[in-house]
Amino acid sequence: MAERVQAIGGAAASELVDAFAERDPTSLYVHIPFCRSRCFYCDFTTYVAPRPEVDAYLNHLERELEMLGAKTRTSLQTVFVGGGTPTFLTTGQLDRLFQAIHHNFRLVSDAEVTVEANPGTVTPEKLERLAAAGVNRISFGAQTFDESLLLAIGRSHDRAAIEESVRLARESGFSRINLDLMFGLPDQTTDAVRRAVEACLALDVPHLSAYWLKVEPGTPFARWHDEGLLALPGEDAEAEMYELVRDLLATAGLRQYEVSNFARPGEEARHNLVYWRNEPYWAAGVGAHGYVRGRRTANVTSLVDYAKHVASGALPVAEVHDVSPAEAAEDTMMLGLRLREGVHVDTFRRRHGALPAELFPEALARLEAHGLVETTAGHVRLTHRAYPVANIVFEAFVGALTAPDDAAH
Numbered sequence: 281m282a283e284r285v286q287a288i289g290g291a292a293a294s295e296l297v298d299a300f301a302e303r304d305p306t307s308l309y310v311h312i313p314f315c316r317s318r319c320f321y322c323d324f325t326t327y328v329a330p331r332p333e334v335d336a337y338l339n340h341l342e343r344e345l346e347m348l349g350a351k352t353r354t355s356l357q358t359v360f361v362g363g364g365t366p367t368f369l370t371t372g373q374l375d376r377l378f379q380a381i382h383h384n385f386r387l388v389s390d391a392e393v394t395v396e397a398n399p400g401t402v403t404p405e406k407l408e409r410l411a412a413a414g415v416n417r418i419s420f421g422a423q424t425f426d427e428s429l430l431l432a433i434g435r436s437h438d439r440a441a442i443e444e445s446v447r448l449a450r451e452s453g454f455s456r457i458n459l460d461l462m463f464g465l466p467d468q469t470t471d472a473v474r475r476a477v478e479a480c481l482a483l484d485v486p487h488l489s490a491y492w493l494k495v496e497p498g499t500p501f502a503r504w505h506d507e508g509l510l511a512l513p514g515e516d517a518e519a520e521m522y523e524l525v526r527d528l529l530a531t532a533g534l535r536q537y538e539v540s541n542f543a544r545p546g547e548e549a550r551h552n553l554v555y556w557r558n559e560p561y562w563a564a565g566v567g568a569h570g571y572v573r574g575r576r577t578a579n580v581t582s583l584v585d586y587a588k589h590v591a592s593g594a595l596p597v598a599e600v601h602d603v604s605p606a607e608a609a610e611d612t613m614m615l616g617l618r619l620r621e622g623v624h625v626d627t628f629r630r631r632h633g634a635l636p637a638e639l640f641p642e643a644l645a646r647l648e649a650h651g652l653v654e655t656t657a658g659h660v661r662l663t664h665r666a667y668p669v670a671n672i673v674f675e676a677f678v679g680a681l682t683a684p685d686d687a688a689h
């Protein structure tokens with residue numbers, strides 16, 4: 281389908297450039313698709329598999345890292361090992377994984393290396409070996425501190441395991457610790473959200489992510505929702521929970537720097553900033569998504585397909601999408617507006633060859649008129665009140681330049 285051709289200061293959307301498209305990624309995401317059990321809300325690529333399968337997966341992952349490493353020309357600034365549950369791996373398996381990463385990629389000396397972990401899956405030995413392998417940031421999924429709610433959402437740990445895991449991480453020398461929380465969970469009260477935030481603050485972690493529950497198709501939650509069995513708090517109560525999280529964390533000095541992320545100054549997740557600034561990254565592992573030299577890729581999601589591809593010497597890519605310069609400009613807006621700092625107008629112009637206001641005059645005028653977006657000090661950003669309805673803002677850029685004429689608004 282032809283892209284909508286829109287006049288932009290004498291140019292057309294189809295003539296746009298992405299001056300950053302050829303930049304080499306300096307970030308790497310590695311996916312570990314195993315969990316002890318599957319939580320009822322989760323649709324991430326993950327499997328409950330026996331140990332030998334994990335070993336086989338690591339063999340294939342080593343091969344993929346080797347193939348990707350051969351394509352790199354630049355050192356990595358950030359590495360993120362996510363899941364699934366990376367710490368489901370044994371100490372020996374984690375050692376192998378990090379040997380493969382270090383063997384195939386160069387990391388700058390102060391690289392940020394994050395590992396996702398589930399409460400109750402870390403031991404002092406495992407944490408010490410991770411630290412020795414260069415890991416300097418650890419992210420635990422806590423979700424809630426309410427025992428019955430932990431059970432109701434299918435978590436395999438209790439509150440004490442969250443507190444104990446954070447304590448062990450600290451004792452092994454980790455200071456950069458994140459906790460994930462979720463709100464809008466079934467039967468969750470605003471008070472339970474308050475208690476969860478207070479429990480995180482009591483643990484004095486420097487970073488917190490707070491996610492609004494999304495009922496994902498294909499999950500048990502989706503099925504129960506369809507059957508009328510999921511007692512969600514409701515939009516108003518959920519928005520109130522979000523406001524409460526924002527208020528409590530702001531008061532405690534954890535600055536909101538993204539729609540769902542809060543940190544003490546200097547503790548922001550550098551790896552995730554790469555995504556929100558629409559910068560490129562390598563991706564390895566089953567189901568992993570990458571963005572390299574203007575091309576978005578999605579790896580196969582089945583362990584069997586993954587093994588077949590890699591064993592035959594091919595990258596395990598299922599989908600490739602060449603991002604046009606116009607689409608890249610839409611992405612820069614959608615992703616950048618997630619950040620408190622917003623989209624830096626000058627960087628945007630250097631990358632895309634025009635100002636946001638020149639490329640998206642209608643969308644920006646409409647959003648500004650509704651008080652959802654503002655331009656101040658060289659940045660386009662969300663207004664304070666736009667946060668609970670941020671999706672409306674992001675949607676305004678979907679297809680703004682790339683939708684075919686008849687679909688354009």
Ligand SMILES: C[S@@+](CC[C@H](N)C(=O)[O-])C[C@H]1O[C@@H](n2cnc3c(N)ncnc32)[C@H](O)[C@@H]1O
Pocket residue numbers: 321322323324362363364365396397398399420421422423460461462491492493494495496
């Ligand atoms: C990659 S996941 C899992 C990390 C780790 N395995 C864990 O659960 O502790 C990262 C985070 O995404 C959030 N998450 C997962 N599914 C979600 C959903 N359906 N809606 C909102 N947040 C979700 C959870 O807070 C989770 O900790």
Ligand code: SF4
Pocket residue numbers: 314315317318319322323324326363364365398421
């Ligand atoms: S432990 Fe994390 S990745 Fe695994 S099923 Fe639960 S939320 Fe998903």
